[in-house]
Amino acid sequence: MSVQEIPLTTIRTRIRGVPLMPEAVMLALAVIAYFLFPYDLALLTRIMVMMLFVLSLDLVLGYAGIATLGHAALYGTGAYAAGLFAVHVSADPVTGLVVGAAAGAALALVSGLLLMRAHGLTLLMLSIAVTLICQEIANKARDLTGGADGLRGIRMEPVLGLFKFDFVGRTGFWYALAVLCVCYAVLKVVTLSPIGLSVRGIKDSAARMVAIGSPVYRRLVTIYTIGGAVAGVAGALAAQVTQLVSLEVYAFNLSAEALIMLILGGAGRLHGAIIGTLIFMVVHHIAASVDPFNWLFIIGALVLGIVFFVPAGMLGIPAALRNLTGRNGDARP
Amino acid sequence: MSETVLALENVTAGYGQTHVLRELSLSISRGERLAVIGRNGAGKTTMLATIMGLTRLHSGRITLAGTDISRHSPHRRSMLGLGLVPQTRDIFPSLTVEENLTVVMRGDASLEEAYALFPRLKERRRNGGTQLSGGEQQMLSIARTLMTEPGIVLLDEPLEGLAPVICEQLMHAFEQLAADGRRTVMLVEQHASAALAFATRAVVITNGTIVYDGSATALRQQPELLERHIGVGRTTN
Numbered sequence: 001m002s003v004q005e006i007p008l009t010t011i012r013t014r015i016r017g018v019p020l021m022p023e024a025v026m027l028a029l030a031v032i033a034y035f036l037f038p039y040d041l042a043l044l045t046r047i048m049v050m051m052l053f054v055l056s057l058d059l060v061l062g063y064a065g066i067a068t069l070g071h072a073a074l075y076g077t078g079a080y081a082a083g084l085f086a087v088h089v090s091a092d093p094v095t096g097l098v099v100g101a102a103a104g105a106a107l108a109l110v111s112g113l114l115l116m117r118a119h120g121l122t123l124l125m126l127s128i129a130v131t132l133i134c135q136e137i138a139n140k141a142r143d144l145t146g147g148a149d150g151l152r153g154i155r156m157e158p159v160l161g162l163f164k165f166d167f168v169g170r171t172g173f174w175y176a177l178a179v180l181c182v183c184y185a186v187l188k189v190v191t192l193s194p195i196g197l198s199v200r201g202i203k204d205s206a207a208r209m210v211a212i213g214s215p216v217y218r219r220l221v222t223i224y225t226i227g228g229a230v231a232g233v234a235g236a237l238a239a240q241v242t243q244l245v246s247l248e249v250y251a252f253n254l255s256a257e258a259l260i261m262l263i264l265g266g267a268g269r270l271h272g273a274i275i276g277t278l279i280f281m282v283v284h285h286i287a288a289s290v291d292p293f294n295w296l297f298i299i300g301a302l303v304l305g306i307v308f309f310v311p312a313g314m315l316g317i318p319a320a321l322r323n324l325t326g327r328n329g330d331a332r333p
Numbered sequence: 334m335s336e337t338v339l340a341l342e343n344v345t346a347g348y349g350q351t352h353v354l355r356e357l358s359l360s361i362s363r364g365e366r367l368a369v370i371g372r373n374g375a376g377k378t379t380m381l382a383t384i385m386g387l388t389r390l391h392s393g394r395i396t397l398a399g400t401d402i403s404r405h406s407p408h409r410r411s412m413l414g415l416g417l418v419p420q421t422r423d424i425f426p427s428l429t430v431e432e433n434l435t436v437v438m439r440g441d442a443s444l445e446e447a448y449a450l451f452p453r454l455k456e457r458r459r460n461g462g463t464q465l466s467g468g469e470q471q472m473l474s475i476a477r478t479l480m481t482e483p484g485i486v487l488l489d490e491p492l493e494g495l496a497p498v499i500c501e502q503l504m505h506a507f508e509q510l511a512a513d514g515r516r517t518v519m520l521v522e523q524h525a526s527a528a529l530a531f532a533t534r535a536v537v538i539t540n541g542t543i544v545y546d547g548s549a550t551a552l553r554q555q556p557e558l559l560e561r562h563i564g565v566g567r568t569t570n
Contacts (some may be wrong), residue, residue, distance in 0.1 A: 196437040201425045208423035211387060212437050213411020213481050268427070 105233015
């Protein structure tokens with residue numbers, strides 16, 4: 001049978017039957033991008049760092065339903081921790097990532113003990129407040145952090161003692177890709193684990209989970225801490241590849257943009273976070289180079305279009321099209 | 334004399350400042366099958382919610398196997414062996430049938446046991462929780478509670494709105510649950526005839542207090558008593 005003779009549904013079933021197919025496709029695209037855009041490796045690396053950050057937001061917001069606009073606090077703390085560690089203790093990149101993860105997780109745990117008792121607007125306000133406090137501490141501790149000038153003097157050792165960070169950004173690219181893959185795999189396991197299912201149940205209805213005996217508060221603090229660790233890794237990675245940490249790591253814009261990226265791709269699915277970040281960053285890059293003053297209009301129009309027409313994000317487009325053409329292939333009883 | 338496993342002592346409870354249960358006392362023995370019946374708004378659901386720690390306990394105390402659990406969180410009560418099947422079924426829409434079951438699985442609980450009790454669920458295990466019929470959702474809700482390995486199962490109006498054939502299947506499942514006195518089952522039900530046929534002991538609640546506590550068979554045989562307390566004696570028996 002030739003390829004043309006195979007029905008579309010059969011092909012779709014076969015593709016779905018391959019384990020980790022979307023992940024394999026995304027990895028292949030990343031490798032292709034490396035060869036297609038050899039002069040944009042810094043941008044590609046930045047995109048992967050943001051992907052990692054948005055993945056952590058997806059775990060917290062998309063899976064657990066924890067509404068936060070202060071995710072930058074975890075990212076920024078990871079960045080400063082890794083930066084300071086590199087300057088004062090050791091410039092080993094992998095150890096720095098662990099330190100960033102620990103710092104992000106520690107802040108998430110401490111703040112989560114308070115935040116996870118709040119809901120709705122109160123939670124949003126408190127999450128912003130945590131970020132502002134962190135930003136102000138970093139600003140005031142000028143001797144340690146460099147204040148508004150940023151933390152300088154970060155010089156990283158070769159990754160695993162073998163791969164030096166180069167000016168073009170080749171090592172940074174592969175390093176970021178490796179970290180992204182590892183974190184993605186960890187998050188995949190977490191979301192499929194009992195705690196992952198549990199927080200999805202909490203997102204559906206916290207009251208129901210309480211009624212059937214689930215420790216809702218403890219579960220939320222745990223998942224927020226895991227999300228904090230991943231955000232901390234993202235921040236640490238950013239600090240290591242750019243060799244600079246500024247107060248911008250705590251900017252409200254960063255949290256808001258991550259949220260937009262997640263909405264664009266589709267919250268509650270890991271590859272939604274990846275796709276949303278890619279689209280946002282690429283559109284941002286192109287639109288800003290075409291019109292440096294009005295690029296936000298394009299991003300705004302994109303978000304409006306997605307929210308109104310495909311609330312499930314880019315990943316919801318195939319289902320929306322199927323519904324539109326009346327060819328919904330879902331097997332329903 | 335059989336061992337008391339759950340006891341409510343002069344319990345006054347409700348929502349906020351409202352009192353729904355008033356000085357209610359009740360003790361349940363291990364392996365007992367208890368039917369709780371009463372009119373709408375009598376306080377049946379509130380009693381189950383209070384046992385699970387989901388309402389405000391104004392006064393009195395609740396003990397489980399001699400341990401005072403009055404201040405315990407719902408989670409701790411569940412860990413100690415209480416399992417509630419809520420009236421609203423509360424299926425998680427974003428999870429499949431199997432995920433709805435595994436999300437609260439603990440101890441030696443197994444999916445196979447749940448599927449043995451409700452084979453329909455095994456056929457539908459890949460379906461979304463809300464793609465099930467009402468009866469299947471109720472089966473899932475019961476099976477999910479069993480995954481927490483409860484010693485005491487609190488069933489809140491599980492037959493409500495279901496077709497007679499499904500009700501029969503569920504009643505058969507309740508028989509299996511309570512077989513050999515393995516579990517204590519407290520069945521709150523509007524269908525007095527079905528509940529009394531299942532139970533060995535019955536309690537009638539009116540306005541948050543117990544007005545009858547005795548043999549289920551005796552209550553079945555006294556339609557005038559049922560009619561007086563819940564207004565259904567002659568029509569349902």
